[in-house]
Amino acid sequence: MNFSEWFDSPWLEAAIWAAASFILVLQTAQNAVYLVHLCKALPEFLRSRTRASRLREWWMLTSEATPPVSLLVPGYNEEATIVESLRSMLTLRYPEYEIIVINDGSKDGTLARLIEAFELKQVNRAIPGRVSYQPVRGVYATPNLPNLVVVDKANGGKADALNAGMDLASHPYVCSVDADSLLDSDALIRAVRPFIDNPDTTMAVGGTIRVVNGCTVHAGQVTEVRPPRHWVELFQAVEYLRAFLLTRMAWTRSQSVTIISGAFGIFRRETVLELGGYEHGTVGEDMELVVRMHKWAGESGQHHRVWHVPDPVCWTEAPSTLDILSRQRTRWQRGLCDTLWRHRDMLFNRQYGPVGMVALPTFVLFDIVSPILEVAGLLLVPLCYFAGILSLEFFIAYCAVVFGFGLCLSLGAMIIAEFSLQHHRRIRDLVWLGVGAIVENFGYRQLNSWWRVKGIWQFLQKKQGWGDMPRRGFTKAA
């Protein structure tokens, strides 16, 4: 059989139809699930609004029930943002907290900048060694800021740095914050609410991460919220609402939050120490820890909850070039694959409740299998349509699912988030965000799927490491 005969074979046509139909069904199912997430997130948003009165915050500020928190700030080559970031943390409205900055063997002037900016002196501090991490080279503090401690240690990665900070923390709750992030002044007081409302069952709480690009930053605080002006950053701003905020609110509703961003998450310190701290040798240490917590709770029969709270906001600088963004996204995908592989025994296991039965299988299907098929579909469907194998109706249906459903989800997420959190007051900002939510479906989302596939490939190749993530600093990013 020559190529032409083979191409005209009814078997090939049937196979292509079957493959294309499978891709279409999976894409439709995926979008339908996301639509359900959107609907599930709405009541959770409304519920969190009732918990978020300003009077309540004032009560908590003066309350003895508000627990003291240790903020852990791991930093590696963060000289561009570390001082401003720390200044923002020092202005937090919270009754009692300490900040532990962990300089993870930076090669730039991170430590020197900290010592100079805050007049730090080396102090003696007992190292308990309850979890493993690289040796500590020195601990720095200043009498001017008794709640600030800087730990200088040998390089060992983010998980290692967080373990060191956790070991030295003196409060019962620890909050991990990225050194390249800014916290709203009320972020911490808002984020600890689940720990106050359900102290016995809450294991961890995650806050919302938003893109700082485009906003006005003054003295370490976001003073004016604006959407980013550049397309790549704007798409990420919309994506943070759609893929992270909405999905996590929906997971909160079904008690199966498995990701708390490393940029802003609060944990019960004793639990994390009991579990041996953050796992070394993974780039998805934040997700891995939360999944491990669920596993531990499931095996020990503990009634527990992990929450995502929408209104405490941590601002982060989004990559402004596709090259850096690609590195970030492939790394995230590697982290996801790694966590799912490490905890594959939890999949479809009733012992782990909705996490094992729903959340993790959903990740496998929609974040591992689906991107591969999506990329295949993006190549296969148009080619086969133009080759005359697929019908026009099929082609239109495929486009409607990929672009129409996607547009509906992006806009829906933006609308719900803005309706409940009201971050953007100006009409023109909402119009611009809406434009971003529409346009991101034509190219950006497909690119994202490609990066996911790359991430899966890198995971299979056992690629390690974070890759360089150059920062511009908040003022320049804004």
Added chain:
Amino acid sequence: MASPLFVLICICLGLMALAVALWLFLLAYRWADNGARARRQILADQWLERLLPVLECASPVTSLPKVAGREEMEAVLGLLRDLAERFRGQYREQLETILGHIGGKEYGIGLLRSHRQPSRLRGCALLAWTGPDEVLDQALLTALQDPSGNVRIEAAYALALRRAPSIQLPEMMQALEERGALASDRVRDILRLAAPGRSDQIATLLARATTARQRVLLLNGLSAAGAFDQAPLVTYQLKDSSPQVRAAALQTLTELGDPFAMTAVSQMVTDPAATVRLEVARFATSMSPAQDATEMLLALAMDDNHDVRRLAVYGVAACDAEAWQQLCVAAVSSPAVTALVREVAQARSLSVPLFLTHELQRMV
């Protein structure tokens, strides 16, 4: 009959149209909301000029006009909330009078009757700021039977803050428990506010408490009540099977400062729960330099748990020179304690014996 593909196309297009329509609605809503905000801001600015002389007692409350409409009321209440927050309760009495004059009480009762939970929560919070009034207390007592646990907590807090004489702790605790609200740590605050003068009620409740959570909360209430006469009952709780209750009992004894509990507490030095031993260290620190307390601290300084050890070493440092010397001698056998001695010596500017200095240098 339409093919499934056609149906799918129609659904997608329909959803797209719906999303775009909702986006346009959001734009219209935000435009209207911005307008309402601007109006409220203007009203708040006008009222700020009227309120400041009244708060400073330069003008009588009667000089304030009546509030016209819901929007103006919301603007004024927002302003009063900001002022209260900014001045940390400095003008509390004037604020109570102003709220009474502008019709805040009636507005608060109206909010309590709303079918929306956020409004009922706001109603409770507003009434917490108003002056003594039996009708309002009654309205808040009714709110204690609200279907929502959150509203019950807010109503209980308002009653406690108002020091309403009609509060009966057993009823309040029962109302909170019915909706699972006792799980919240905010109930601790409520009990602490309501506790003064009600130690007998709390003690009776504690004796009848069936769950560890109830006992923890009530023990906390007893410490706020300063119920020294109930110390034996608190000491009895040290035998409870729950570590949370034992820790709470120790916290209460620390706050009460009862020296007669020393013997019972000293037996807790070997408690299996680290949280309990941590509270023992706190108790001993508060009781130092009593001999028994110092001995407890010296024992806890060698504890397995770092937090307990650290607190105990800081506690010993606050005792006398003899205890510090004793600790330094004992520290030689444990690198973990030696490191803590080094830390505390620097933090508290204490001298370290020569033999330990050599040990420290060796460690470094």
